[in-house]
Amino acid sequence: ExxxxxxxxxxxxxxxxxxxxxxxxxxxxxxxxxxxxxxxxxxxxxxxxxxxxxxxxxxxxxxxxxxxxxxxxxxxxxxxxxxxxxxxxxxxxxxxxxxxxxxxxxxxxxxxxxxxxxxxxxxxxxDYVVVKFARWAFEKFPQAQDILGTQMKAVGEVMSIGKTFKEAFQKAIRSLEIKRYGLGVRELRALSPEQLKKNLSVPSSERIFLMYEALRRGSSIEELYQLTHIGKWFIKEMKELVEFEEEILRYPWNRLPSQKLIRHISFSFHDKPEVMKRLIDIGIFESVLCQYNLLDRSNEEAIAYAKGKGLGVAVMGPVGGGRLAVSDILKEATGPDVKSTPALALRFVFANKDVSLALSGMENKEMVEENA
Structure with missing residues (x-):
């Protein structure tokens, strides 16, 4: 009207x-x-x-x-x-x-x-960038072809938020929970140049990782654009990640300069817990922000390490663990009064005495009080 x-x-x-x-x-x-x-x-x-x-x-x-x-x-x-x-x-x-x-x-x-x-x-x-990346499970369907086309084959997706495309992109890869902490995949280094080029020409769940490997070997932006028709700006962003990775690989890990390590994290590689410990040991930070929930406990040891060094620990995505159903076993572990999955997830996070703060991701105070 x-x-x-x-x-x-x-x-x-x-x-x-x-x-x-x-x-x-x-x-x-x-x-x-x-x-x-x-x-x-x-x-x-x-x-x-x-x-x-x-x-x-x-x-x-x-x-x-x-x-x-x-x-x-x-x-x-x-x-x-x-x-x-x-x-x-x-x-x-x-x-x-x-x-x-x-x-x-x-x-x-x-x-x-x-x-x-x-x-x-x-x-x-x-003032942020959001990246959505699909999650596939071809390993569970051996007869399915890993070729992407007009028929949807994803079984889910992840969404990440960052200040820059590079940051959000790297967060998305880590969030896939496929045991990859970035775009570089060691197994792809065994591919011959011909096989790499052939694989790149067909859309697949591995194509982004294949592009990263091709850039590492020196393929140009134009060459990859002609093979994939993915925008040149996005390929350029990936190329800059490759160049920075090659730069830090010139140093032994235990001698990597602090400034380069901090820049590494600013690209949000969301690396392994031992990298978080190295950042803490630099000695210039007062607090850390990391992921920790029922489904991802990989940072538990690093959180305790941070607390032991006197740093405050803030947790993002605590309700990521709220995807689990409230079972009798979990009720017994967290308390019989837990009625919702967000409540269960928050209860788990705050049961860790080393956590100072949790970013709930909820819309308003009432939702927090309801699930606290």
């Missing part, structure tokens, strides 16, 4: 056309798409929504040809979809809740918005 429309999030697929969105490596906000093209897509999206008559959330996907500037609509989801969940997590915008209010007849100029007064004035903002 009031013709009010807002854009919650612009998401850019790093993989080219031909790879299903569910398998595609994505970033938000768009990092290489010009503002003029984003405005064009936004205008077309609003016209599409008007024609269809959608009230609530809609996800519209475009394909853009860099050669002739052709723009094609490839998908319209006039509902709260998987991409909507990603946009909600990336921005903190409650798409499903707002869609419900709109369906009930509430208009956006009647919904409060802390930044501009009412929701109809909302615009995407944020």
């Amino acid at each position: 009031k013709n009010q429309k807002i854009t919650v999030c612009f998401i850019e697929n790093v993989d080219p056309m031909g790879v299903h969105t569910g398998d595609s490596f994505c970033v938000a906000p768009m990092l290489t798409v010009p503002r003029s093209l984003q405005n064009r897509m936004q205008e077309l999206s609003y016209r599409i929504v008007d024609v269809i008559g959608v009230v609530g959330g809609t996800n519209i996907q475009f394909a853009h040809n860099l050669e002739d500037d052709r723009l094609v609509v490839i998908e319209i989801n006039p509902r709260t979809s998987r991409s909507s969940a990603l946009a909600s997590k990336a921005t903190g915008f409650p798409i499903a809740r707002i869609s419900t209010k709109l369906a009930a007849g509430v208009t956006m100029d009647e919904i409060p918005y802390w930044k501009e007064g009412t929701l109809d004035k909302y615009e995407p903002s944020g």
Whole structure:
């Protein structure tokens, strides 16, 4: 009735056309798409929504040809979809809740918005980068081909947030829980140049790691662009990671200069616990922030080490362990009054006397009190 429309999030697929969105490596906000093209897509999206008559959330996907500037609509989801969940997590915008209010007849100029007064004035903002990376399980399906196409093969996905693309990218790789702490994979070094090139030409769950190995061997940005059609800016960012890794590999690990070690962590390699101990031993930090929850206890020893050195320890993602069901065994271990999985996860983290602070990730004080 009031013709009010807002854009919650612009998401850019790093993989080219031909790879299903569910398998595609994505970033938000768009990092290489010009503002003029984003405005064009936004205008077309609003016209599409008007024609269809959608009230609530809609996800519209475009394909853009860099050669002739052709723009094609490839998908319209006039509902709260998987991409909507990603946009909600990336921005903190409650798409499903707002869609419900709109369906009930509430208009956006009647919904409060802390930044501009009412929701109809909302615009995407944020000083961070979000990366979504798919999680596959081809090892569990030996007859399935590790080739990505228009049929989705991912069994899940991870989302990471960082100040830069490099940081968020490295966090995403670590979060996959595939025992890889970065993009470098030792096993890929055994591939011949011909086999490496052949594998790169086909989209797969390993292609990003293969690209890193090719860059390590000296492949150019242009060469990898022609093989993969992944944007040159993203390949350049990966190349800079390779160059820095090669730089620090020139030093014995126990003699790595403190400045280079700190820069290593600033790229968010999310390395092993022993690296965290080395950083603590530099002696310039007063606190540490690390991941620790029911499903990832790898930093437990390093947390105790930090506390022993007099550092405060803050934990991020404590409710990551809240994905577990509240079983009788876990109730016995944490207390019979634990009723929800977030409560279970928080109880586990604070049972560790060396933890000073936990970043709950919850939306408001009431949610924290409910699960405390």
